[in-house]
Amino acid sequence: MKIAVDFDGTIVTHEYPAIGKERPFAIDVLKRLQREEKHQIILWSVRTGELLDEAVAYCKERGLEFYAVNKNDPEEEYTPDTPRKLNVDMFIDDRDVHGMADWAYIYKKIKGEETSSFGMGEPQRVRRKPKNIILRFGEWLDKLGDEIDKRKR
Ligand SMILES: [Mg+2]
Structure with missing residues (x-):
């Protein structure tokens, strides 16, 4: 199968023209799809010239060649x-009508191990792991700080 994949917002977080942070598992999933399924992965980006070269180099450094x-x-x-x-x-592409799916879902979907689809059939249930107490306390402190700032104004 030929698969076109966008760069900004898809492989990395959208910080164009800078290169964002890798979206979890993006490069690993693409490499697996090449290796395990022999899919042809094509980079499909609005980047041109030097900015495009930077994106290609970023992926190549991480072992992904298109x-x-x-x-x-x-x-x-x-x-x-x-x-x-x-x-x-x-x-x-992160501009998909469904938004950007997570890469674990994309991998399973392409491998045929995932039969649900967004919007159609079964709704996607996202089970959030409960956050630990320290994280929750940190968030509470942040909120409190914001509230105090608001009142000072
Ligand atoms: Mg994009």
């Missing part, structure tokens, strides 16, 4: 007749 970058095949030449939209089986 089949192609902003094109269908490594050899594809762009002509005025070339459609701008890639001809792929799937897009992974």
Whole structure:
């Protein structure tokens, strides 16, 4: 399968033109999909020139190399007749109508181990692990601090 994947907001958090933090498991999942399923992963980004090179280098340093970058095949030449939209089986993008799915879900979905889909069929249940007491106390202190600041104004 050919899979186009966006960079900003998808592989890393959206801090364009800077490079954000890696979204949990993004690169690991993409590498697994290449290795285990032989999928062709194409980087599909609005980045060009140096900014694009930085994104490609960021992934390469982490062991992720793309089949192609902003094109269908490594050899594809762009002509005025070339459609701008890639001809792929799937897009992974934070601008999806459902928002950005987490990468564990994406992995299972592509592997066929996940049959639910957002919005259709079973709703996605997100079970939040209860936060520990220290974390909750920290949040409470933050809120208290904000409240005090508000009252000072
Ligand atoms: Mg994006």
